[in-house]
Amino acid sequence: MGTVGPPTEEGAASAWTPYFRTVDADATAGAVEQAGGSVRVPPTQVFTAGRTAGLTDPTGAEFAVWEPGDTDGLELVDRPGSVSRIELCTTDAAAAKDFYRTVLSWDTRDLTMGSGAGIAYTPAGPPGGGERTVHGDIMQLPAEHLRRGSTSEWRPYFEVEDCDATVARAQELGATAIVPAVDTPGAGRLAMLLDPFGAPFAVIAGTAVRPLSAGRARGEFPGRSRLLSRIHLCRRVRCDALRRAGHHTGPVWTVDRRSRRRGRSENSRRSTPFVLVLLEK
Structure with missing residues (x-):
């Protein structure tokens, strides 16, 4: 599963962002700064789904981390469409x-x-x-x-x-x-x-098929899903265009980027909309 939404920073180019699994988004954000990276988007609660932070490594590559709540992350990799x-x-x-x-x-x-x-x-x-x-x-x-x-x-x-x-x-x-x-x-x-x-x-x-969802219990992340939790595409695109292209999309959600507290964040005029996209068809 991935998500698509508009850029969260003014002037940002369209790009995919990998989300790597962490047990503590706040601690990881701190470790990134200590190791010479930077925090683009501070740790933010995404309703009850999880907690995330947008980060940049010392060479300039952007990535994010995902601390799972109700949403663990990727269910499947290595199959067509995923x-x-x-x-x-x-x-x-x-x-x-x-x-x-x-x-x-x-x-x-x-x-x-x-x-x-x-x-x-x-x-x-x-x-x-x-x-x-x-x-x-x-x-x-x-x-x-x-x-x-x-x-x-x-x-x-x-x-x-x-x-x-x-x-x-x-x-x-x-x-x-x-x-x-x-x-x-x-x-x-x-x-x-x-x-x-x-x-x-x-x-x-031609890569090997290694589904990660088989036999998985909550909290267990066999294989690469222990690290890669989700991916997100930041670009200016309407959700109906995605549906016409054949993607399975979920409802549009919003996340208050001002909120750093744990717990459900409230909608506001500064909220960022995004849509869930099921990558495998």
Whole structure:
């Protein structure tokens, strides 16, 4: 499950934001500041669903944390229409790895993709979880991208049945392919896109199916859901447009961004609307 809503900060570009699970959003926000990051949106109660905070790592990548209440987070990954993995493309991979290991206690290991010099990347996952619990990667932006002004950002990968067909359909709907469909050894066939509003994302076909909802009891988060709780797309888009595109949407909710107290927050003129979107169809 994901959410879609307008940017919470003036001038913010359209982008996906990953929400990482935490047992204490307030403590994590404090740890982020101590580790050199910043707090964009202070810890805020979302009715009885949970508590969240908007954060930025020292390299400039934006993310958030989710302290579950009534809403635990993702129920399913790795199936067509759902999140497959996330990837941090960063201006300083070494600093990013140190930060997330410190703040969120991630396990990381440096690997190389391809022959020869290859492409260096760092899978990340929960402590002691092993390869099956890896939820994403940290990758250093190439020097040529840095010269062009690329900045650090988290990017979601959505599982699809047919990468080429999905790219073609996305382009028909106004998306731009920034990396055409390509086969990646050990991962599958993938492509990177910009949606019509400028938000980057990727699609991938061929990854292993590992549903996380099977046999799950409340409070237990097997696999990568122990870290990735939800994702949110900030962009200026009407909810009826999402429904016409075939997404299953829930009711529009509002959250009072002024409230830092625990408990149900009240609607106000400064409230931020958002809509729940069920990513798997």
